[in-house]
Amino acid sequence: MKSFKYLFFLMAFSGTLVSCDSLLELEPAQNISEVLALENDANIKAVLVGAYDELGATNLFAGNTLRNSELLGANNEVQWVGTFNGPREIWNLNMIAENGDVQGLWVDAYQTINIVNNVLDGLDVVNESDKATVQGEALFIRALVYFELVRFYAKPWVAGAANDQLGVPLVLTPTRAINEDSKVARASVSAVYAQIISDLNQAKSLLPESNSWRADTYAASAALARVYLQQGDFAQARDEASRVIESGKYSLTTAYSDAFNRDANSTEDIFSIQVTSQDGTNSMVTFFAIPDFGGRDGDIDILDEHLNLYDPADERLSMFYEGNGAIRSGKWTNQFGNVGLFRLAEMYLIRAECNARLGTAVGDSALNDYNKVHQRARLSAANSVTVEDILFERRLELAHEGFKVHDLRRLQQNIQGQSFDANNTIFPIPGREINANPNLVQNPGY
Numbered sequence: 001m002k003s004f005k006y007l008f009f010l011m012a013f014s015g016t017l018v019s020c021d022s023l024l025e026l027e028p029a030q031n032i033s034e035v036l037a038l039e040n041d042a043n044i045k046a047v048l049v050g051a052y053d054e055l056g057a058t059n060l061f062a063g064n065t066l067r068n069s070e071l072l073g074a075n076n077e078v079q080w081v082g083t084f085n086g087p088r089e090i091w092n093l094n095m096i097a098e099n100g101d102v103q104g105l106w107v108d109a110y111q112t113i114n115i116v117n118n119v120l121d122g123l124d125v126v127n128e129s130d131k132a133t134v135q136g137e138a139l140f141i142r143a144l145v146y147f148e149l150v151r152f153y154a155k156p157w158v159a160g161a162a163n164d165q166l167g168v169p170l171v172l173t174p175t176r177a178i179n180e181d182s183k184v185a186r187a188s189v190s191a192v193y194a195q196i197i198s199d200l201n202q203a204k205s206l207l208p209e210s211n212s213w214r215a216d217t218y219a220a221s222a223a224l225a226r227v228y229l230q231q232g233d234f235a236q237a238r239d240e241a242s243r244v245i246e247s248g249k250y251s252l253t254t255a256y257s258d259a260f261n262r263d264a265n266s267t268e269d270i271f272s273i274q275v276t277s278q279d280g281t282n283s284m285v286t287f288f289a290i291p292d293f294g295g296r297d298g299d300i301d302i303l304d305e306h307l308n309l310y311d312p313a314d315e316r317l318s319m320f321y322e323g324n325g326a327i328r329s330g331k332w333t334n335q336f337g338n339v340g341l342f343r344l345a346e347m348y349l350i351r352a353e354c355n356a357r358l359g360t361a362v363g364d365s366a367l368n369d370y371n372k373v374h375q376r377a378r379l380s381a382a383n384s385v386t387v388e389d390i391l392f393e394r395r396l397e398l399a400h401e402g403f404k405v406h407d408l409r410r411l412q413q414n415i416q417g418q419s420f421d422a423n424n425t426i427f428p429i430p431g432r433e434i435n436a437n438p439n440l441v442q443n444p445g446y
Contacts, residue, residue: 007040009255020232022137027219027288033211038122038173039425041126044122046124047119048119051112051116051141051142053136053280054108054112055141055145055273056255056275057280057281058104058281059101059104059105060112061106061273061339063086063281063283063284063286063287064283065105065152065402066339066402067288067402068087069402069404069405071090071409072091072418073088073404073405073408073415075414076303076305076416077306077414078303078400079091079303081152081298081299081300081301081326084299086099086100086101089161090102090268092391093415093418093426094417094424094427095424096431097429097431097434097442098430099430102344104147105148105149105427106153113142113171113422114141114175116138116142117172117173118174120139120175121174126241133207134209135202135206136203136204136205136207136217136220136413137211137374138213139200139203139206140199140200140203140215140219140220141215142199142223143195143200143203143223144223144341146170146195146199147196147223149168151409152427153426153443154166154167154168154192154419154426155187155408155426156411157189158421159229159230159231163188163189163190165187166188166443167187167189167190167191167192168186168187168192169186169187170195171184172195173315178302183262185316185439186441195229196229197224197228201220203215204217204220204221205215205217207219207220208421213274215229218243218247219271221240221242221243222240222244222346223271224236224240225237225240225350229354231288232410234353235354235358236355237350238351238354238362238363239362241252241346242249242362242363244344245347246353250267250269251375252267252345252348252376253267253376255318256376256377257315257319259345260334260337260339261332261334262334263276263334263337264338265338266343267344268342268343268344268345272338272339272340273339273340273341274338276336277336280340282294282332282335282337284331284339285337288331288332289323289333289335292323293333294335294336295332296336298324298328300328300329301326301327302327306399307327310396314379314396315376316377316396316397324434325425329399331401332400345397346398349370349373349397350369351363351366351369351397352370352373353387354366354371356385356386357387357388366390367384367385368381370382370385377396421444426443427443428442428445429442429446431445
């Protein structure tokens with residue numbers, strides 16, 4: 001994918017709302033013109049591949065968004081022991097507006113959004129035979145990025161509330177020059193979620209059932225299931241998760257460990273960031289693993305508070321290993337392994353939780369869905385199940401995959417001794433953005 005980077009670099013560079021005007025007005029010498037980049041079918045598709053590449057940036061889904069969720073929601077189950085100050089501030093809930101990791105997510109997110117906005121703007125030159133797929137992929141990518149932005153930089157969604165608290169700027173058209181129109185104010189959390197759902201529903205209807213390593217219609221449904229669950233819309237979360245399960249396209253790996261450290265997608269991977277020895281980064285390995293597996297010195301320790309949650313017979317417990325004097329997560333030991341974003345086990349647990357909450361049995365009973373995941377971990381089948389059981393199973397099954405703080409927020413549970421919506425659990429708007437855009441309002445406490 002790296003061969004496509006220069007093709008879309010101008011649009012990404014000129015459209016990102018991340019720096020002072022004078023820097024954004026410079027055009028790197030290696031850039032080609034915007035006209036060339038958007039002039040034909042092949043170039044638009046190359047730009048789209050570039051958007052996938054940017055989606056896999058270190059500060060996005062190469063792993064840092066997943067890592068930061070685990071650090072924010074650490075709750076004495078993990079600790080940061082690395083030397084980098086940015087993640088340490090996040091773990092300590094003591095961030096400043098100039099935090100490099102906080103800024104990096106914002107920069108890469110809006111750069112990715114601008115790339116796909118250019119793709120969507122150029123659909124007229126795309127071949128009719130696959131125009132719908134190109135459009136669907138672009139909308140899927142934009143929705144994923146906005147979902148991360150609104151969950152990190154805004155007060156959390158609260159079911160039944162107006163959710164008119166400040167979200168993030170909604171930029172839905174290409175930004176090709178920096179002017180007053182570029183200085184977009186923050187939309188409400190409600191408006192951002194509405195846009196995410198609109199994009200994903202369109203993507204779901206446009207995308208094919210199979211699309212190689214790229215987003216397909218079931219990836220869009222998996223994303224919708226996660227978004228609806230975050231909102232507490234249990235009926236729609238259940239139905240989208242059930243659509244993925246009932247497609248028959250995916251199956252749980254026989255062994256839990258087989259779902260991780262994959263060079264290629266497993267049978268339960270719905271959508272993953274593709275990493276190879278030639279292209280891409282798995283920053284979860286960088287921070288969770290030790291040098292033997294391509295990591296640093298072991299920046300994140302897994303603590304007894306987490307390990308003690310597991311039944312001794314639970315196969316998931318055997319995934320942990322000792323390295324550099326502490327316990328590490330064995331989910332991240334392949335430096336060039338894919339970064340899984342959606343897998344089937346999550347869909348079973350979403351459907352189980354929603355059916356249990358609603359007293360329904362859409363697709364299957366909550367008990368049967370729970371047992372599929374529970375027994376795959378080599379635990380005895382349960383005879384009955386409660387919502388609390390399912391949430392506990394989710395906590396173990398999806399540990400250290402980027403769910404932690406988002407689950408704490410939707411369940412309105414304390415985050416490291418703070419309220420689920422405490423000011424210091426929310427990322428600040430990067431200071432350079434506040435300086436460059438007078439229409440941006442900083443989050444409380446920063």
